[in-house]
Amino acid sequence: MTRETIKEHFIALQNSIVLALENADTKGKFKTDLWERSEGGGGITKVIENGFVLEKGGVNFSAVYGSLSNNVAELLHVNPDSFFATGVSIVIHPNNPFVPIIHMNIRYFELENGEYWFGGGIDLTPHYIDEVQAKFFHKSIKAICDKFDSEFYLKFKTWADSYFYITHRQETRGIGGIFFDRLNELNTQLTKERLFDFVMELGHSFAPIYTHLMQLNSNKEFSEANRRWQLLRRGRYVEFNLIYDRGTRFGLETGGRIESILMSLPLLASWEYDVKVEPESQESFTLNLLKQNIDWCN
């Protein structure tokens, strides 16, 4: 299981997801940008704008290497050493407010001294929560986790609830999903090969899960009030990504490629002062479910 093998599988995954999304969108095409990092490595950024279903999104691959600065080593709680890091990151903002925002990331990190780990996660941010679809999402993820370790889903679901939390709003970002980091053969029951299989299976689940949600919702009619609510929820997404998201902040602080990192921000977002929602409305129903520790698999 060399870094080259992992990298090649990640690139193949990126391509297969892009094809599946273009196919489901029926109109939009991803644009490809190759970029190099002066200190070593680079990436392939694939961005869609103005699709039929997808308003804006990115499916990004990167593989970078070099020396960890003391600063970054401290952030990661490891000794300064030569490192290699590769991953696939996705954020999608759809046009129709009834199609959820989605994010997925899988990553592999390796130090010269042989230490390595896998990390990643997938989480869903519906502008309007549909309980049936929320359960479909969580159960799909749980089925993958269960194939590898019966404790993964609950552990990583709890981790996602805690990670994707907008503290100052006292709201979760959406309905969560799973989040995990620093997995290796020392802290799991799995070999490196099995952990790799786990992140790849998660990666390959992205397109079928999300294209299903696109198909279920993208032809629903929506009002100006629905669109306004969507832009407000996107404002929360921006708040999370710029204030809390470790990947974003780590990228900005370590001089990553800005346009690839900030592809996660929506084409349009809105902030209004002190928005109140109608009791019993769809908006109020959604807000009431933006909480940690909801069991979506019962």
Added chain:
Amino acid sequence: MTRETIKEHFIALQNSIVLALENADTKGKFKTDLWERSEGGGGITKVIENGFVLEKGGVNFSAVYGSLSNNVAELLHVNPDSFFATGVSIVIHPNNPFVPIIHMNIRYFELENGEYWFGGGIDLTPHYIDEVQAKFFHKSIKAICDKFDSEFYLKFKTWADSYFYITHRQETRGIGGIFFDRLNELNTQLTKERLFDFVMELGHSFAPIYTHLMQLNSNKEFSEANRRWQLLRRGRYVEFNLIYDRGTRFGLETGGRIESILMSLPLLASWEYDVKVEPESQESFTLNLLKQNIDWCN
């Protein structure tokens, strides 16, 4: 010069600015919200939305007191003690892309042990930089500074260039202005009364400066391309406020009133992937001036 006096003058300033802005806007009215802080004190938030010239903005007053937590004391580099803090904060986002965004803040902080300081600043963020207006802005501020200390303008202008900087974009937020903090009679040539006069004179300069810029620009015709550029520049403003602005982050971390803190965010902002501007365009001209250390008073 008691805290009560300072507080009363700040409230009177807030009211006079609101009146001047409503008068210049001709349509919009500010909405007033009083709020209390459970640990002591509170504020008066005044927000305008959907004015004729002003799309969204806030003119906020607060006066809070209590015990500094160890955390906050450490952030401020002072010993934990009882504190009192009061200030006026303004951010205005106009409708017309040729009217600049503006921000002003003046504040007073006092510890039980008698230590105190004044802080504040004013800075302008034109979506399109007009050199004549940029000079008018800086010269107006310099004239106030010069009345109190001939070194203030250059010192505080340099401070603003460094503070209002979006590191990951390698851009200043706008054309800057002045920024200062921790001024007291020990580190300036001025008495507490004169320092108070300085921040009040700065505060009273806000309305005449900004209403002049409103009047010069708010009837200019603009295209969809100008509006699109405005929303992209507002995206940068959001990035600065959520990632770097110490007031915002301090407020969020210490449990301030979220809706008052985040009134600084625009009604609409936009992010597009890897935007390129035409050479020789107005947009390119503006980007070339988003740099530190430009002398706007020559």
